[in-house]
Amino acid sequence: MNSEKEPLFSSKNIKLITEPLGSSNPITVQVLGICSALAVTVKMKPAFVMAISVMAVLAVSNVVISLIRNSIPPRIRIIVQLVVIAAMVILVDQILKAFVYDISKQLSVFVGLIITNCILMGRLEAFAMGNKPWPSFLDGLGNAAGYSIILLIVSFFRELLGSGTIWGYKVIPESFYSFGYQNNGLMILPPMALIVLGIIIWVQRARNKKLIETK
Amino acid sequence: MENLINIFVKSVFIDNMIFAYFLGMCSYLAVSKTVKTSTGLGIAVIFVLGITVPVDYLIENYLLKEGALVWLSPDFADIDLSFLSFIIFIAVIASMTQLVEMIVEKFSPALYNSLGIFLPLIAVNCAILGGSLFMQERAYNTLGEATVFGLGSGVGWFLAIVGIAAIREKIRYSNVPAPLKGLGITFIITGLMGIAFMGFMGIKL
Numbered sequence: 001m002n003s004e005k006e007p008l009f010s011s012k013n014i015k016l017i018t019e020p021l022g023s024s025n026p027i028t029v030q031v032l033g034i035c036s037a038l039a040v041t042v043k044m045k046p047a048f049v050m051a052i053s054v055m056a057v058l059a060v061s062n063v064v065i066s067l068i069r070n071s072i073p074p075r076i077r078i079i080v081q082l083v084v085i086a087a088m089v090i091l092v093d094q095i096l097k098a099f100v101y102d103i104s105k106q107l108s109v110f111v112g113l114i115i116t117n118c119i120l121m122g123r124l125e126a127f128a129m130g131n132k133p134w135p136s137f138l139d140g141l142g143n144a145a146g147y148s149i150i151l152l153i154v155s156f157f158r159e160l161l162g163s164g165t166i167w168g169y170k171v172i173p174e175s176f177y178s179f180g181y182q183n184n185g186l187m188i189l190p191p192m193a194l195i196v197l198g199i200i201i202w203v204q205r206a207r208n209k210k211l212i213e214t215k
Numbered sequence: 216m217e218n219l220i221n222i223f224v225k226s227v228f229i230d231n232m233i234f235a236y237f238l239g240m241c242s243y244l245a246v247s248k249t250v251k252t253s254t255g256l257g258i259a260v261i262f263v264l265g266i267t268v269p270v271d272y273l274i275e276n277y278l279l280k281e282g283a284l285v286w287l288s289p290d291f292a293d294i295d296l297s298f299l300s301f302i303i304f305i306a307v308i309a310s311m312t313q314l315v316e317m318i319v320e321k322f323s324p325a326l327y328n329s330l331g332i333f334l335p336l337i338a339v340n341c342a343i344l345g346g347s348l349f350m351q352e353r354a355y356n357t358l359g360e361a362t363v364f365g366l367g368s369g370v371g372w373f374l375a376i377v378g379i380a381a382i383r384e385k386i387r388y389s390n391v392p393a394p395l396k397g398l399g400i401t402f403i404i405t406g407l408m409g410i411a412f413m414g415f416m417g418i419k420l
Contacts, residue, residue, distance in 0.1 A: 031398060034240040078338070079309060086302040094298060109348035112301050116341040118241040190235050191409030198395075198402030205394035212393050 016138040020146035022208075026119050027150045028201045029211060033119035038154070038193035039110055044167050046106045047155035051148030053096065055141065057088045057114055058123060062140035065128040072129075081124045082115065089114050119147060154196050162187030219363045222355075226367030229416055230349075232342045233375040234409035239342030243376055244401060253380035254373075255329050256337075261369030263337050264346050267311050268365025269358055271304050271347040279303065297351075304347045312338045342372050379405060 026032045033054075040050045061084045065072075072080050093111045096104040104111065114120070123143050128136040159165055161184045164172040172181070186192055205211045232238045239260070247253050277283055279300050284291035316334040320327045337343060346368050355361045382404055391400050 028398075031244055032241065034237065034244065038237045038240075079306075082305050082309060083302065086305050090298060090301055093301070109345060109352055112304075112348045113238070113341050113345055115301060115305055116344045118341075186410075189410075189413060190237065191406040191413065193237070194402045194406035194409060198399045198406065201399040201402065202392075202395045205399065209394075212396065 013135060013138050016135055017142035017145070020139075020142040021149060022146075022204075023211070025146040025150065025204075026122075026143045027147055027197075028204055030122065032122045033117045033147055034197075038197065039190070040107055041151060041155035041158055041193050042162065042188055043106075043159050043165075044152065044155045046103050047151045048148075049096070049100060049103050050107060050110065051144070051151050053092045053111060054114055054117065054119070054147055055144035057085065057092055058120055058144045059137055059140035061085050061088050061120065062123060062128045062136040063133050065124050066131060066133045066136035069129050077129070078121075081121060085120050085124075086115050119143060150197070150200065153200060154193055157196055158187045158192065162192075219359060222360055222363050223367040223370075224418075226364050227371040227374070228412065229418065230368075231371040231375060231412055232345065232368050233372060233405070234412045236345065238345040239340045239372055242337075242340050243372075243379070243405075244398070247376050247380040247383055247401075250377060250380045250384060253376045257369075257373030257376050259334055259337055260340065260342060260372050261366060263308075263312055263315060263334075263343055264365040264369035264372075265362065266315065266365075267308050267343055268346050268350050268368075269362045270311065271307055272350055272355065272358060272361035274303060274307065275300065275351055300348075300351060304344060308343050308347070309338045342368070375408070378408060382408075 020026055024030060027034060040046045061081075064084050065081060068080075089112065092114070093104070096107070096111060123139060127139045131139070156166065159167075160171065164170060164183045230236070233240065233243055242256060246256050275283075275297075277286065279296045281295035281297065282292050283296075284294055312334055316327075319334070346365055349368075350361050350364060353364075355364060379401065383401065386400065386404070395403075
């Protein structure tokens, strides 16, 4: 066996980060973690905070599970994973409450719902249980980044069309409104998040034919 | 009584778990291929929500809330354990699903055979934890209200998944653009169903 250590950013490790951004995106391809993805996408700011929280929880719990993966009895692994995730989420929730209270209020129960976010269980089960800490960390970062990108795209369109702002700043000039332009109130309502996401999936699959479902 | 009916109607139609909060989307998308399996999962969700929400209500009010421990001793009046709620709720849900699975297996093998595979899946269904967290946030006054809210949310979820499953069974024979097949069209249909459900928002309760 080759005892030489693999470099930290070997091509295999880089792939762990880049692949979830496109061809194996957790939301549009693996269909994980949709629950919390959509409810927080009315404005970009809460979506961004949510994305950062998921990234922190996913990367750290991936590392923790990967460190203790050899000592977890397989029968109770789900409970162990849930405990690790829940502990991380409590930390994130307390930090959000302390530093960005307003946004934490807007996110309401959805911070708690990171616990049952399927991305976490899915990645812990599929990757961290069988890999070393460093690749697991990268896998966590990559998947959370793929999740964040979709979250930000959806919230970008919903905020732009629904409230005429981006990141809280007005981008649609006042003169448009005097010509009779109006914000599309429908975009703020929950169902539009699903339709925007459906369209994103459509565009992605039209560009990447390999992802098209045959049945 | 009127109050309970209001809460029920509100949680089924207006605050529908799927269309208004997107909770339980993962199993909603994965299991909604046929009406039969989605009916099974839907009933299991009603069942588990109807049990976990009242149990979590009792835990919240007699253990976790600020001043909830007064029944033990007046000295505990200013202890606030609510930061523990996530971890305790998820533990309750995981153990309740396990317990329900064992009870159903023992007393009703027929029901177990139809629900069996879905029960363990439910422990990580966001709708269940979401139900408990909404119960905490909205601070229902009595155990009855919390129970009705849990059952109502379950019924709303059931309606949504059976509806989408019926539509997906039909849409298999229609000519959907290739990149939109499967996931894409399911999202768009769910969105349209959500818009239809928003018609209930006008109801003042």
